[in-house]
Amino acid sequence: MRSTSRGLLFALALTPLLTGCFVAGEEGSGSDANGGSAGRLRVALAVPPVQALSPYSNDATVLSKLSVAEGLTALDQNGAAAPALAKSWKQINPTSWTFELRKATFQDGTPVTAESVVDALDHANAAEPKPRVLSDVTLTAKADDADTVTISTKAADPVLPLRLASPALAVLAGKAYGKDGTVSPIGTGTGPFEITKLIGKSKVALDRYDGYWGGKAKAPGIDVTWIADGTARANALRGGDVDIAEWIPTAQAKLLDAKTRHEVPSVRTDSLVLNTGSGLFTDPALRAAAREAVDGSALVDSVFGGYADPAQGLFGPAVSWAADQRVQVTGRAKAATPTQVKAETKGETLRLATYTNRAELPEAATVLQQQLEKAGFTVKQDVREYTQMEADLLAGKYDALVFSRVTLLDTGDAVAYLASDYTSDGVYNIAGLKDSEVDRAIKSAAEEGDTTKRRQKIMAAEAEILRTDAVVPLVHEKVVQGIATDVEGVLLDPRERSLIDVDTHLK
């Protein structure tokens, strides 16, 4: 008996040596003539891959952040379409466009041809479920010759070049597309960096792709670690384990050295969405009372630690053209006084929802609760993980929601957000808004082809939406990116689509 127990203990003690199950620090194959892994960028990203970096999932942004894959177009600083794999394009008629391809090669050595572009778009079209960017459009691509592609849409689509910049429509080499519908960007992109090894949800290694059409990247490679916890990401940067750490939580930002802390206005707007479809806030006077009671600027220096801007409307400073073309809101309902609110609600509780996924939101909800209580409401919070409450939100089971929303979705076009969130038949219409004026304004913006006029109409639609008090914008978020002092050329992108490109390198 004794010997058995000793044997067991011995076996137990040996196990750690035997299991050897640490995630080894893969350094890619960076041991070229320049020697070892010198100069490789170490990056901590926040959202671990969900579908092995498939462009049809959340992971698509990783491909564009790390300059792995490209589409026909890209977005420039102002959010306009810029050339990428297509060097130029023109609209032939309202529903068709031709794109001239540049000379480029995939990372597996094969050339980028019109056929490969058509193939890539066909695969995106056939993906189940469809990528979001294609959900409201039906497009067909046709190869005219080796380097010309004609893309036609069923209905006129004025923002097609913007749409094609979406990371979900990246053009990958033929071998990327599996028979079972999976897509693998490993070694199949066209960008300056090539994925060499993906280790589960923890790490990915990239090497420079020397055949990139835009010239050789300055950094020899990138080693990415996914760190979901914000504090751990900040710690990794402070401890010198990584050179770049994205999305430092506002609670941690102050701990970073000022020289490594870079703030970027984000296209994310946090707002209080009021349920106009059922419950308390079907009454416009109560909505107006809530709007007047709520003061988003109180959140800026407290909950957001200064990393936010007070709300100006639905679109914040990150949407550069919004401020100049903003339309004054008129015709709002008159707010009920606290006494009226008490009488109107008859002691009915305001169900205030928010979710835990973004650390600031529960804190913001508590501040708002106090503001709303001052205006005469009786408030009860419900705070859960987002997926635990999404179905309830869409079913209109709450009176108000503190919501953080990206205002420029993957089309890079503001109409998509307005249409899904505020039109009568919008699929993400948590406010339950059914207002014919709003519908008309959004429809008119969606149909406008001219960029300047489209923007004007978008801002007119914003004013219409704000008139209804279905949504009270609180703050425009800022993103804090942690970048070590010896890194140069990191892209600070409000759309969170790019981070590293050919010019990013260690000093």
Add this chain to the structure above:
Amino acid sequence: MSVMSAGTEARPSPWRAGLGRLAAGTALLTAVAMLPWLSGNDPALTVLRARSADQDPTPAQLAAVREQLGLDEGPFTHLAHWLGGLPRGDAGTSWVSGEAVLPQVTGAFAVSFTLMLGALVVTVAVAALASARTLYLGSRRRLHRGSGAIGVAVLAALPKFLLASLLATVCGVWLGWFPSSGWAGPASLVLPALALGVPSGAMIGGLLDQSLPAAFNEPWARTWHAYGYAPGRVAQHALRRALAGVLPQLLPTVVALVGGAVAVEKIFNIPGLGRLALDAAIAQDLPPLQTATLALILLGVVAGLLIQALRRALLGPALRDGALPAPHAPAASRGRFTRWAAVACGLVLLALVTAGLLRDPLHVDTAARLLPPSAAHPLGTDALGRDLLARLGHGALRTVGVALAVTAVCTLAGLLLGMAAQVGAGLTEVVSTMPAVLAGMLTTAVTGPSASGAALAVCLVGWTPYAAQAAALLEQERASGHMLASVSFGAGPGYLLRYHLLPAVLPGVLRNALLRLPTTVLVLASLGFLGLGEQPPTAEWGRLLSENQPYVELAPWTVLGPACALVLLSVLAVSATDAVAGRGPASVRTSRGSRGSDGKTFGRDTIPVIVSRSS
């Protein structure tokens, strides 16, 4: 119930125990398999959300996902399909990623298992330190006063995630001794193992420390000492004697960390099984969730069998031959210090709570954010400028009340299941390794989000330590000579329960329950993200700690107050019961001891026993 057959049938038959394990495992797996259909959250929506954060939930998209996953086929088809694949080594593909599940789960399991072994080493070291004094003095028969349980109560009350944050910041970032995160080599194991192992070690050490005096109080130890045996030898055998009762605690305390260390895995960015299971549960990604559950069930059963084998090896033939005395502590005075500690902790807590109750816990003042302690705010303010003393005071009654109620229910359930050794053993092993989050998910699926849901969920899994402990202590008690004597004198089950079984079990289980009180508080709060428990902004100690965790470094006082309150509570609970047990004339132990030595009843001291052969 097996209490009826107590004493006569010492060992559960292996077949029935095996059947118990099988039944418990099957029930749990079936419950998990039903989860996406029971939860009321459309799995198509959660899977779609997990794949893409800004995908519009249009009916067409949801239908596409539903068809792709075959959700309309219902849970049993899926379960059958998954079970059918297992013999081929195919655990299905993830609903979210479409990748094979088995390699993911085995990889994560290996990581978590290694982490658990690291934590085990720390646990053993801390437990050894915690019981060293008693062991040293006891083996020399100089143990006149019981050792203070205060040190272990303090350590056991430390929240693991707070310890993890602290270690990552101090040893990882400031000092740079170890990596602050990641899982790249043995160096990354050190900090997480410490964060997990120190509180566990204190817990185990506390229990060991409590049962050692009883072992030294046994007649053999006196005899050996009188014969001049070396203290080391006495210590070794006393340790074997005491360990046998404490070992089963490793299962719910340390082995359970394989699936239950989510917070620490997050803080140190460790790709472990806890995070995998949590992500899968949130996305309602059934295949990985099922496979992880199965892995944890198997782990629980294997670890349970291993621990049982170790116990048998330690106690040897004494257990088999029914020749054990049950370890009963001597009625040693616990010393003035313990009493004073209890009084002091009680007074401080009372003062804190009274002072806090006079203030407003909900008043938000964004201008007074994260203020350090001052005259206006004696414990400082939190990130929203709320007074921490007020929040502590207002949260006290609810926190302590709910935690005590949950602990009472768990203890009772544990005792009952521990007595039903045959069914209980399997169930205990299977449930021991279940993360509380899974119980929370199942609870939400049935009852929906509710204030009492958290308590219910914790009760579902929280009884295992007490059941394991009760079963182990009862097994020893049933194998004791005086039980046999009682039975042969015609004692009924009621008498046996009152005078033998309960007195043998209660002190240990009580100590265990009180040492786990702070953990219960934290686990209750950790289920908030499922909508279980009191919603914010209600003050509650567990929530105070978790909502202020991001500010540990920026404003340490935001967590210091609540953490100290938990420590005070733990020390108060443990030392108060010690003080009462140490001198209370009405306590069962003392009255039994005196009767035993009178020889009027079936005193155990009159029966010669051999603990074990020296080897």
